[in-house]
Amino acid sequence: MNKIRSWLRRTTQLVAALAVASTALPAFAQAQAVNAYSIWPENWARPMFEEFEKATGIKVNFVRFSSGEALARVIAEKNNPRVDVLFGGPVETFAAGIAEGVFESYKPPSFGKLPERFRHADGQWVAIADDPLVFMTNNKFLKESNLQPPASWNDLLHPAYKNMLQMADARTSGTAVTRIFSILEVNGRDENKAFAYMKQLRPNVQLYTKSGGGGTLPVGLGQAGGGIFFIVDALDTKAKGYDVSVSFPKEGIGTAAEAIALLKGAKNPEAGKKLIDWASSPAMQNHFAKYKINFVPAHPDVQLEPSLAAVLQGAKIFPIDAAYAGANRKRVVDRWIAEVLNP
Amino acid sequence: MSAPPPAAVAAAGVSERLRADPGLALAVAALWLLLGLFVLYPLVMLLGRVFIDNGQFTLQGLAAVLTDRHQLQAFWNSLLLGTLVGLVGTVLGFAFAFTATRCNLPRWIVGLIDIAVLLPLVSPPFTTAIGYIFSFGPRGLITYGVLGIKGVTVYGMTSTLTAESLTYFPIAYLTLRPMLAAIDSNIEGMALSLGASRWRVFRTVTLPLCTPGLANAFLLLFAASLADFATPLILAGNQFPVLPTQAYLQITGLFDLRGGAALSLVLLVPALIVFLVQRYWVGRRQYVTVTGKGAGQAPFDSVNRTVRWLLVGFCVAVTLLILWLYALLLYASLVVAFGANHTFTLAHYRVVFTEGMRAVRDTLIIAAFATPLGGFYGVLLGYLVARRRFPGRNAMELTSMINYALPGTIVGIAYLIAFNDPPIMITGTAAIIIAAYVFRYGPTGIRTTVALLQQVDRSLEEASQGLGATSGTTFRRITLPLILPAFFAGLGVVFIRSMTAISATIFLVSISWTLVTVKILENLTELALGPAAAFSVLVVAIVFVVIFLIGRVLRRLRAPGTLPVTGLLST
Numbered sequence: 028m029n030k031i032r033s034w035l036r037r038t039t040q041l042v043a044a045l046a047v048a049s050t051a052l053p054a055f056a057q058a059q060a061v062n063a064y065s066i067w068p069e070n071w072a073r074p075m076f077e078e079f080e081k082a083t084g085i086k087v088n089f090v091r092f093s094s095g096e097a098l099a100r101v102i103a104e105k106n107n108p109r110v111d112v113l114f115g116g117p118v119e120t121f122a123a124g125i126a127e128g129v130f131e132s133y134k135p136p137s138f139g140k141l142p143e144r145f146r147h148a149d150g151q152w153v154a155i156a157d158d159p160l161v162f163m164t165n166n167k168f169l170k171e172s173n174l175q176p177p178a179s180w181n182d183l184l185h186p187a188y189k190n191m192l193q194m195a196d197a198r199t200s201g202t203a204v205t206r207i208f209s210i211l212e213v214n215g216r217d218e219n220k221a222f223a224y225m226k227q228l229r230p231n232v233q234l235y236t237k238s239g240g241g242g243t244l245p246v247g248l249g250q251a252g253g254g255i256f257f258i259v260d261a262l263d264t265k266a267k268g269y270d271v272s273v274s275f276p277k278e279g280i281g282t283a284a285e286a287i288a289l290l291k292g293a294k295n296p297e298a299g300k301k302l303i304d305w306a307s308s309p310a311m312q313n314h315f316a317k318y319k320i321n322f323v324p325a326h327p328d329v330q331l332e333p334s335l336a337a338v339l340q341g342a343k344i345f346p347i348d349a350a351y352a353g354a355n356r357k358r359v360v361d362r363w364i365a366e367v368l369n370p
Numbered sequence: 371m372s373a374p375p376p377a378a379v380a381a382a383g384v385s386e387r388l389r390a391d392p393g394l395a396l397a398v399a400a401l402w403l404l405l406g407l408f409v410l411y412p413l414v415m416l417l418g419r420v421f422i423d424n425g426q427f428t429l430q431g432l433a434a435v436l437t438d439r440h441q442l443q444a445f446w447n448s449l450l451l452g453t454l455v456g457l458v459g460t461v462l463g464f465a466f467a468f469t470a471t472r473c474n475l476p477r478w479i480v481g482l483i484d485i486a487v488l489l490p491l492v493s494p495p496f497t498t499a500i501g502y503i504f505s506f507g508p509r510g511l512i513t514y515g516v517l518g519i520k521g522v523t524v525y526g527m528t529s530t531l532t533a534e535s536l537t538y539f540p541i542a543y544l545t546l547r548p549m550l551a552a553i554d555s556n557i558e559g560m561a562l563s564l565g566a567s568r569w570r571v572f573r574t575v576t577l578p579l580c581t582p583g584l585a586n587a588f589l590l591l592f593a594a595s596l597a598d599f600a601t602p603l604i605l606a607g608n609q610f611p612v613l614p615t616q617a618y619l620q621i622t623g624l625f626d627l628r629g630g631a632a633l634s635l636v637l638l639v640p641a642l643i644v645f646l647v648q649r650y651w652v653g654r655r656q657y658v659t660v661t662g663k664g665a666g667q668a669p670f671d672s673v674n675r676t677v678r679w680l681l682v683g684f685c686v687a688v689t690l691l692i693l694w695l696y697a698l699l700l701y702a703s704l705v706v707a708f709g710a711n712h713t714f715t716l717a718h719y720r721v722v723f724t725e726g727m728r729a730v731r732d733t734l735i736i737a738a739f740a741t742p743l744g745g746f747y748g749v750l751l752g753y754l755v756a757r758r759r760f761p762g763r764n765a766m767e768l769t770s771m772i773n774y775a776l777p778g779t780i781v782g783i784a785y786l787i788a789f790n791d792p793p794i795m796i797t798g799t800a801a802i803i804i805a806a807y808v809f810r811y812g813p814t815g816i817r818t819t820v821a822l823l824q825q826v827d828r829s830l831e832e833a834s835q836g837l838g839a840t841s842g843t844t845f846r847r848i849t850l851p852l853i854l855p856a857f858f859a860g861l862g863v864v865f866i867r868s869m870t871a872i873s874a875t876i877f878l879v880s881i882s883w884t885l886v887t888v889k890i891l892e893n894l895t896e897l898a899l900g901p902a903a904a905f906s907v908l909v910v911a912i913v914f915v916v917i918f919l920i921g922r923v924l925r926r927l928r929a930p931g932t933l934p935v936t937g938l939l940s941t
Binding site for chain 1: 440443503504507508509510523524525603607608611619620621622627706707708709710711725783786787790791795797798876877879880881882884888892898899
């Protein structure tokens with residue numbers, strides 16, 4: 028019994044010691060810092076934030092979340108925001124945030140230079156990059172099935188793809204919403220025609236994934252034959268060494284902007300604004316090429332990196348009409364859930 | 371002070387009993403305060419979000435769920451999956467526990483089984499699911515590579531059931547093994563020498579004595595499956611939606627907090643029903659096997675040779691399957707890009723020990739707090755509800771189960787809503803993550819303690835109190851040694867979960883405190899399979915080392931006259 032008691036005493040001492048140690052730990056007495064939720068993956072966000080610190084001396088403390096998780100947190104923390112800036116992520120996430128009133132309008136110096144679709148009229152968000160969709164297919168699968176990389180939306184209906192495609196779920200992913208609106212565009216916004224196509228495609232879809240890039244690894248590994256993804260995710264898969272092809276449909280495919288916004292009630296608004304100034308300008312977007320981040324820059328003064336330009340050569344890419352998408356998003360997604368996902 | 375004799379205790383009024391025993395009153399008050407703060411308060415705040423819109427009461431959120439055909443389908447799917455996982459996992463857990471305690475196997479084989487069984491428990495749940503896809507998917511190493519089957523459908527109920535059963539059956543093993551070990555084998559020996567067949571002894575003696583444990587294991591597995599969102603997220607696909615995943619998607623995908631919370635409330639109902647049924651069923655039977663009258667334990671041959679080999683063979687087969695899945699994980703952590711470039715590299719571990727180090731440190735600090743707190747909380751609450759009489763005893767046990775039964779996503783969101791504003795602002799701190807772990811995983815310790823105490827005769831404690839000891843002394847000197855196995859099982863589970871859980875805490879990590887599991891999920895979504903695997907291997911290694919150390923301490927603690935401290939942690 029004495030042993031138990033001495034053991035318990037030792038444990039208590041350990042806990043006490045740790046309690047003291049841990050209170051000392053978060054004492055980062057930074058001169059100036061900005062806190063952010065990043066929707067961009069850490070391997071892209073980290074080098075950007077390090078460049079920002081180098082340029083301005085302001086340190087960025089950040090955590091990475093998927094767009095849905097980040098927005099859910101921002102909404103839950105509305106009365107007492109824990110971060111200053113929401114960084115990266117598709118514009119439609121930001122549109123949902125505006126509806127919840129979580130952002131503070133701010134127009135950075137680049138605002139006037141940005142094309143209209145790369146900025147919210149009141150400055151609730153501004154774009155930092157553009158991200159077109161692509162078809163990505165596994166080369167081994169193509170060879171086994173005697174297929175060329177798909178060059179038309181109708182190529183994906185080929186029976187060889189039966190149960191072999193993976194793409195994002197419209198309930199959770201902006202990638203999927205962009206895909207559905209692309210299909211609407213190429214069908215001249217004829218909803219019945221577009222949904223007829225999606226229903227026809229359904230048997231070929233093995234899985235609708237939670238995140239936009241969720242299917243890239245299965246396609247890389249050959250668990251799936253192909254899918255529709257954002258170009259950053261597709262080219263990243265290729266760069267990792269997976270044997271995949273990237274192709275575009277001749278009918279055209281949509282692109283979505285990536286944005287940044289200041290949060291209402293931010294504790295470090297000045298530092299946050301500096302981050303937005305920097306991210307929406309060539310200062311940041313010139314670094315995309317250096318770190319092999321295959322986003323298309325949003326700022327018109329930034330040159331497209333040559334190898335990315337080569338991939339995009341001849342591709343027919345159109346922006347999704349924000350007003351049309353905004354007005355119809357909920358209805359279209361609901362219809363997709365009812366008719367395509369759970370017929 | 372001197373306590374009244376047992377007969378008088380039963381007759382005395384409960385409130386009088388509380389007054390007569392200030393220690394008990396204090397413990398009960400403290401526990402209610404904690405439960406109120408960390409279980410009820412967040413739940414009420416969450417309910418507010420579901421049922422109150424602009425200051426008006428509304429049933430719209432709930433009605434939307436109950437009238438939607440797909441959500442109802444997901445509800446039935448969840449019940450079906452939970453029941454099946456409960457059954458399969460309990461059978462698996464019992465088979466392993468029985469094999470480990472009753473087959474007279476050499477120590478090292480039992481040790482090996484213990485290690486293999488631990489693996490699914492000590493890694494984030496989605497790692498089993500991913501190993502499963504690598505092995506049994508359309509291009510799986512086994513289905514396609516070895517068997518050459520084309521076009522396998524991996525997504526659906528069968529896969530989810532298999533992966534969840536493999537992931538959660540160790541909970542059943544943890545619950546059942548100390549219990550089987552605690553059953554006095556003399557009883558079985560006596561039944562055998564009175565002429566009963568081995569099968570009859572098993573059916574009429576061993577199995578009924580295990581009933582509280584079996585019921586308990588089923589409940590824990592059912593609840594775990596009901597709350598698990600990671601496995602279905604990866605394996606259920608689109609044909610087999612389940613509620614926790616739907617709730618998670620509703621919140622993170624459709625930004626619909628109200629809908630997600632409503633879905634989770636629907637989920638709480640079956641969890642509570644199973645809990646009540648189990649209580650009623652178990653509560654009616656007598657399971658005393660540890661009495662004050664001590665007797666030496668004689669070794670007893672529970673099974674004949676054939677059955678023994680069947681059992682051992684079955685356990686070995688399951689063990690090999692688990693080891694295979696984790697060998698894949700280790701392999702993926704050591705090659706450049708699994709599936710594309712199989713050149714050996716240590717680069718992924720370099721990432722873990724540089725960029726990833728902060729997450730590792732944070733996770734360890736948080737686990738170091740949550741583990742002792744959770745273990746103590748579990749045993750104290752379990753002991754009070756199983757042994758002491760005070761007002762609101764059942765309500766307390768029920769309340770303590772809420773955070774365990776609710777899907778982690780909802781607990782996380784509820785904590786985020788409740789603790790971001792005054793009066794208690796602890797979001798962004800380590801405390802909120804620690805609290806989430808203690809109140810979410812402590813219930814394993816509670817259930818184990820209750821089940822174990824149902825096997826221990828009250829006369830031991832009553833004798834102590836009759837001799838004048840206070841309830842505190844009785845607890846420390848008599849009950850604590852008897853329930854030590856449960857305490858350490860609870861401790862182990864809280865530590866393991868602190869290292870591996872994600873569903874609740876993904877909402878609670880902050881720029882100051884992050885967790886390894888969040889890193890793993892993040893790496894998986896970034897296609898960085900290598901670092902994800904390396905982080906997972908590290909977690910498994912840390913948990914093994916700590917559990918080994920706890921086991922060493924435990925073995926030294928083992929004093930003559932107390933229950934043998936067996937179970938998982940003494941390997």
